[in-house]
Amino acid sequence: MTDGLRRRLNFIGLILGILTVLIAWRLVSLQFYVDTGYFAQQANLEYHKQVSITPPRGELYDRNGVLLATNAIEYEIGLSPRLILDRESTAEKLSEATGLSKDELMEAMADPDVLYVLLVRPAPAAMGQRVLALKLDGIVVTPLTRRYYPHGTLASQVLGFVRFDSNEGFYGIEGYYNDVLAGEVGTEDQSRIPFDATRGEGWRNGSDLYLTLDSEIQYLAESTLDEALKSTGAQTGTIIVMNPRTGEIMAMASRPTYDPNRYFDADPVLWNDPAISAQYEPGSTAKAMTMAIALEDHTVNPDSTYEDRGVLDIGGIEVYNWDRAAHGVTSMTQLLAKSLNVGAATLAIGLGPTRYYDGVQGFGIGQPTGIDLAGEIGGTLARPGQTGWTDASLASNAFGQGMATTPLQMITAVAAIANDGLLVQPHMVTRRVDADQSVTNFGPTVIGRAISVDTAHTLSDMLANALQSESSGALVPGYRIAGKTGTAQIPGPGGYEENTTIASFIGYGPVDDPRFIVLIKLDRPTSSPWGSETAAPAFSQFVKRLVVLLEIPPDTIRQAAQAGG
Amino acid sequence: MINDPLDHNSLQDRLLRQAPWRTQTQGTSLVLAAVIMVAVIGALYLAQASRTAGAGRRLQDLEVQREQLEQQNAQLRAEIAALRSVPRLIGQAQAMGYHQASADEVDYLVVRGVVPPTPQPIEEKVKFTEPDATPVQEDNSVQAYDETLESYLTEKFTGIREGLAAFWTSTFGTTPTSAPPASPTATRVP
Numbered sequence: 145m146t147d148g149l150r151r152r153l154n155f156i157g158l159i160l161g162i163l164t165v166l167i168a169w170r171l172v173s174l175q176f177y178v179d180t181g182y183f184a185q186q187a188n189l190e191y192h193k194q195v196s197i198t199p200p201r202g203e204l205y206d207r208n209g210v211l212l213a214t215n216a217i218e219y220e221i222g223l224s225p226r227l228i229l230d231r232e233s234t235a236e237k238l239s240e241a242t243g244l245s246k247d248e249l250m251e252a253m254a255d256p257d258v259l260y261v262l263l264v265r266p267a268p269a270a271m272g273q274r275v276l277a278l279k280l281d282g283i284v285v286t287p288l289t290r291r292y293y294p295h296g297t298l299a300s301q302v303l304g305f306v307r308f309d310s311n312e313g314f315y316g317i318e319g320y321y322n323d324v325l326a327g328e329v330g331t332e333d334q335s336r337i338p339f340d341a342t343r344g345e346g347w348r349n350g351s352d353l354y355l356t357l358d359s360e361i362q363y364l365a366e367s368t369l370d371e372a373l374k375s376t377g378a379q380t381g382t383i384i385v386m387n388p389r390t391g392e393i394m395a396m397a398s399r400p401t402y403d404p405n406r407y408f409d410a411d412p413v414l415w416n417d418p419a420i421s422a423q424y425e426p427g428s429t430a431k432a433m434t435m436a437i438a439l440e441d442h443t444v445n446p447d448s449t450y451e452d453r454g455v456l457d458i459g460g461i462e463v464y465n466w467d468r469a470a471h472g473v474t475s476m477t478q479l480l481a482k483s484l485n486v487g488a489a490t491l492a493i494g495l496g497p498t499r500y501y502d503g504v505q506g507f508g509i510g511q512p513t514g515i516d517l518a519g520e521i522g523g524t525l526a527r528p529g530q531t532g533w534t535d536a537s538l539a540s541n542a543f544g545q546g547m548a549t550t551p552l553q554m555i556t557a558v559a560a561i562a563n564d565g566l567l568v569q570p571h572m573v574t575r576r577v578d579a580d581q582s583v584t585n586f587g588p589t590v591i592g593r594a595i596s597v598d599t600a601h602t603l604s605d606m607l608a609n610a611l612q613s614e615s616s617g618a619l620v621p622g623y624r625i626a627g628k629t630g631t632a633q634i635p636g637p638g639g640y641e642e643n644t645t646i647a648s649f650i651g652y653g654p655v656d657d658p659r660f661i662v663l664i665k666l667d668r669p670t671s672s673p674w675g676s677e678t679a680a681p682a683f684s685q686f687v688k689r690l691v692v693l694l695e696i697p698p699d700t701i702r703q704a705a706q707a708g709g
Numbered sequence: 710m711i712n713d714p715l716d717h718n719s720l721q722d723r724l725l726r727q728a729p730w731r732t733q734t735q736g737t738s739l740v741l742a743a744v745i746m747v748a749v750i751g752a753l754y755l756a757q758a759s760r761t762a763g764a765g766r767r768l769q770d771l772e773v774q775r776e777q778l779e780q781q782n783a784q785l786r787a788e789i790a791a792l793r794s795v796p797r798l799i800g801q802a803q804a805m806g807y808h809q810a811s812a813d814e815v816d817y818l819v820v821r822g823v824v825p826p827t828p829q830p831i832e833e834k835v836k837f838t839e840p841d842a843t844p845v846q847e848d849n850s851v852q853a854y855d856e857t858l859e860s861y862l863t864e865k866f867t868g869i870r871e872g873l874a875a876f877w878t879s880t881f882g883t884t885p886t887s888a889p890p891a892s893p894t895a896t897r898v899p
Binding site: 200210211214217269273296298359360362363364622623688692697698701702706708 | 776777780781783784786787790791793794796799809811812813815817819821823824825827
């Protein structure tokens, strides 16, 4: 080896050695001395990605476990023209699976510069699964979760709906319990390294809710309401069925209604539930409350009488009976049976505003019941000194005019009479089952005592006797029923409407052990303006079937069985 | 100075001079061994990496399959619910000639000795709570498995002891006890 060659080799060796030392130093410095966060982040980006997890929404069941709302799958079908190799064959197969024409599909695939072409959204589950099974290159099938209400319009205004493009519930149960049903959205760290796979964190499945509704009673209530609207010519109406002991709503419906599966096709006005969000003047059904307050105050007893002259001057207005007749000496039971406005006004005036309005508020009038449904309003009740109250208000409020309640408030108030005087908060949910299978039961909540037990029993007897003495259309053979009709004028911008009424009936039974209370309200009936001729017969028709569903035998048989058989 | 024929250093030098390839062979063997070791490690690493990648791919496939099955399951649940919906069932029953029973179409029998529950006073039946009170939690979640070897053996031993006691009682009519029998004077009633 010549000296020249040896020097050149040494020089190259030196250069390579220096480079090696530099690289080694760089490796060591990267490992120990440089801020490694950036590089770790870059590596993470390469191997990991954060994916948002929207957990499945909780389901809704009725009290017997019948599914009322669940999550169904639909699909979005689209294509990426650039990824399709055999367009002719793809179009042919896709046409068979989707029903779209082959020409239409070929046109969608024509431009390879377009990244994505939407074909069908939403596609039914069967169609989506047919396309998925084809496993075609370039065809994108994305699942979409959709809230599905298998019973269609049944209890729609109670359930509410979930917006199609989000997991957000509106109105009814879906709106009130949205946070509970939706669960918690979380993130999942998806890794390409299989053993780094995690189940994500921060997310929680939505809870299932078991409602107090009974789907069979709900169906019966809705079909009864439909028949009543048809037979009376009423335009709209509401029916509520409640357990007066517990406040559980067994059925609640209004007409017209909508299909929550296609809420977007309905008039948004229908999304509201009139049973809790529309107020009306309750009319004579309020006389039950007036009588309860007077009995509780010992102003009167069932045998008390008053002289009914057919008209009463108070606060610059004249109060007349519905028949404009004078009924002479009248007992308290006759007052209820004949539904006399003059008698009710006389009672309220005798009580005075303070005791009367304290009593009415004790029944929960003028404030929301607190039911677990979205959109409840509190009604209107003006007290002395407040806007809208005049000297005549006390008399007119006594027979249900000049005040406004929701149907739910009225049935809750009358339920207190059935429930030995206790005012129970109405509620819709009986049980919540969380994702970890822990169960929360919701029991009855007593808001307060409206009247004493004795007063409640006395008034129940009076209401039952009043129905029997008038041979009311609300009577149900074999069962002792208590109740009160209502016929209210409808206030408009310029006073009360001519020749239109809201006819209603609230009744409960059996009187000695109330198991149900029912409110039926018919708006603007044309066959008759009176609640006794429209709502009361509908009540009777409904209860005849309701007692079968609730397995309540006739009073004589039940009492004989309770006496020992 | 006489050369010692058994001098190892000189012998080695001589051998190396006679066969210089021996040292080259040793060096080559070392390099070759290192290369083989690296190759084996590389092969093992590659095998492991490919198996890991394969497992990852299979996991992804299974996840996709699980998602599809969950979707199909949800869809089937929805279809079942639609088929079992009350309006549909009642419609079908009516088409078959049935109708909803009314109270006057139902007969009840009073069975002697069978007393239905009588209504309880409201205060006893209804739980008084504040309107905004938190509902009572009923925890039905699955209990964690916390059995230890000691508790397992204790439970088994207790079972065996109870079994023996039962056998003793059924055979001899008395209850075995490890405690000494009480003295007659202690049990005698004065």
